Amino acid sequence: MRNKNLLEFCLSPDLGGLELFVANCFNDFRTKGSCKIAVAPDKKLDNYLEGKDKFYIKRNKFFPIIPALKLARFIDKSDIDVVHFHWTKDIGTVVLAKVLSKKKPKIIQTRNMTMTRFKDDFYHKWLYKNIDTIHAVTYQVKEQLERFIPKDVCPKVEVVYMGTKELDIKQQKVQSLKDKYNLTDEFIVGIVGRIEEGKGQWIVIEAISMLKELNIKVVIVGHTMDENYLESLKQKVKDLGVEDKIIFTGFTKEVDAHMKLFDVNILAxxxxxxxxxxxxxxxxxxxMIATNSGGPLEIIEDGVDGLLFDRSSEDLAEKIKLLYANKTLKESLALSGYEKAKEKFEASKQNEKLLNILKGM
Known part of the structure; x- marks a missing residue:
């Protein structure tokens, strides 16, 4: 299998799971061959990839031909064989660049979002006709793609789960974070993600307000996307009388170190x-306690390696209380989850599967 010149492409202004996956792909693939990255200047992903060799393109939703022309020139100059894009809003720019380029690279899209409507209009059929492969992050996404994209233009769909790697976090670092947040022997409930309503931090706050008598604190980790929502969360904390139980950390690159503080983590x-x-x-x-829909259903076996809840604060409170009262159950679920993550979601294994798809295009 000959080496191919790859380009990771993402102009998203945010820094969530999607963008971190872009960074992980780039950091891994560039150690195994030729891989470049194109990002939007001065955005969160750009700043996250400190000191990396990056190509800059500004998104222009009104005149997409401008960034597409710049990308096409870069593709030809750098002899790019495969463009791997991640953010759905980049689809027009990438496809137009392929059409405008002399190289005519293969295109693969990592699909991180669900698809809920038919893409049978002329514009979308043109887009998907020019995409060679779609990487679906779950089998649910694969099923949606094959249902909503017309068969005559539907690209090949490959499923590869995202991966993660175990980091060596020193106990000294964990202790420094405990000192920073004045944590001692509390049961720590964590929630990690952007501060926006859809992430459900409000559900965790409501659940903890039902457990005031217990020695529990909540650590909310993530950068603020919606200042009004953040203020509403802080007001809810006051109204429910749980100011002494809620900690907002703001943005941090040390997510894994913060997770070492947690007894349980919530996806809401x-x-x-x-x-x-x-x-x-x-x-x-x-x-883990996660909502009983979407991707978590393909990751967590309820009661075996984590718990699922119905996204009500009442059900979440019951699940937290169960783990608070039963340390053996909590540790058993955590250990089973760890073993599954190492076996099924180890980053190097998953990245290798994806890289083989890219190289085989």
């Missing part, structure tokens, strides 16, 4: 396509 989104934070918690030996 209504329908997470995959749930990278789920396997990240598992590999850190943290017990």
């Amino acid at each position: 989104t209504p329908k997470e396509t995959f749930g990278l934070v789920v396997i990240e918690a598992m590999v850190n030996k943290v017990c």
